[in-house]
Amino acid sequence: MNKTKMRALLFLVIGLLVVLSACNGGSGGKKNIAIGPPASETNNVSKLILKAYGIEDGDYNKFQEGFGDAADGVQDGNIDVSIGILGLPAGSIESLQASSKDVKMLSLSDEAIKYIEENSGYRRLTIPKDTYDFLTEDVETVTAYAVLMGNTDTIDEELGYQLAKIMVENASENTHDQAKQMTLENALRGAEGLLIHPGAKKYYEEQGLTVDNEVAELTANESDRKTEFILGTGSQGGTYYPLGGEMATIWNKHIDGINVTNTETGASVENLASIRDGNMDLGMAVHVPAGQALKGEADFKDNEVKNAAFIGHIYPEVIQIITREKTKIESLDDLK
Template identity: 35%
Template sequence: MKRKSFLLVTILMLTLSMVLAACGGKEKTGGNGEEGKSGEKPKFISILTGGTGGTYFPLGGSFANIIKEETGIETNAEVTGASAENMQTLKDGNGEIAFTQTDIASYATEGKLMFKDGKIDNVKAIGTLYPETIQIVTTEKSGIKSVEDLKGKNVSIGAPGSGTAANAEQILEVYGLSLDDIKKKDLSFDESIAGIQDGSIDAAFVTAGTPTGAVEQLSATEKVVIVPVDADKAEELIKKYPYYTKDEVPSGVYKLGSAVPTVAVQAMLVVNDSLSNEVVYDITKAIFENLDKVTHAKGKLIKPEKALNGVGIDVHPGAQKYYDEKGIKAE
């Protein structure tokens, strides 16, 4: 009997230890499971960026280093197809943090345009970073001086389905115009500028950080004109589409004699909302309080006091906690 009792106790103890190991051995990660809500740090997170030749990738590398140094979380910057792809990847749970444009993030969360087949509801904002300026590019010889002057002209609005195409349509809208009022061309930035040079295109919408290389090349051979977006129209646009913000193309860029008012969407950081408030707070604080460690030139444009401007989607509670502590509000 004693032997049977001993065996029974041994079996019960082994069973209990296995159950405890199973309960306690679950990793606290930033993935899609509820365990990410616990507040414990994930062991690894990935930052989805863009192509190696763009701005997102080198910035992402700097942010990854900062996060690792300040939070102890192993962090890696991944090469991707940028904004739209990044939003879909976060939805699928294959990344934790991503770069995207504010307008693309809004389309994703609302299920519009390139996301009409399914909205994305598991992504929140960390904050905006720097402007991606909407530049309506033409030349002095075109005679185009205003958005209204685009009527009847050959105008490139960017690649089909692009954020630039949506920007063009929305700006025309606040001026009482539509795509039917122009001779629409769906061309890449380089193709658009080449078209302006050979006369087949009168003007082109370009959404990019300034100065934009293709437009700089144009300014070497032509007197570039950037068509302004008037202040009242900018305000109307921002009221209807809150991911826009006021911006300008500075004097001297493209040899401009004076600054030109326009609007911009913002490059921004977003996060899978399965990451806990504590982790996102730590990440937000780490990035915005160590911007001196960012080596890319765009780092100089990133300011925590501007991080809520033009966000356009819900801010993650962890990031919001940081802004509340600093007294930061959207302007």
């Protein structure tokens, strides 16, 4: 074989290797998986889910970004699988389907769900196939609850009462899809094991609910209440940020003398840590890390949050794992 033919053959082999590598998700056949921002509950539960399938950190290419950016990566083909904690239905997933036309949502196996339930506060949930127009069957996954936590050093009893009351009684003013979940019937979902703010407890008991939670002690006092408050939410591409923005607007409308500003964050873990450190007054969080924060567990080991209390339930937080049909990924087993 002459040098010209050998060179052509070499280029052909290299080209085939590049194509095969791309089809297998990059270098070494590893898949590109978006697991959420560092110091977020999405990041924590993503690792737990992957561990349930025997997939460790070094087994995949890790993308740590908010769900909005991750969805863009899925659309562009740079990310194979994205794991998110979102409401149902999630607007970002509907937008991705509108642009890509081939979104696939992955179910968790019974064995994986059992492992997750045994090692966290998440519980099984079935996503009905009519939730999204691209689903052809129900999807098995796990869920937790998004809750509002308040800083007991800055949210006094009367303000806690008003925040809880307006969350429930003025939820109809909120145009976000998940606002319909903020009802009196749902008000204590996710509160199990959490300290409750005395103002919120007072409101819920006035409405006839039974509140068994231990009541938080406050250092905040109405007489020296400040006027500017910070609400920690999440990434702009997720549910927390837009929903929290509307919640803040409604509080500002109905509570005299205060201004609540929502801010983009890494979500649950960052919000809870910011409350602990005195940099935040209100924070949206999954109830699982909220419990860990108060007990000094997981991300909060030896650094618990002593000044946070439950104010109210926001909406169910559902794990949703998406890919595209063109990846040929049928389940998380295919990521091994």
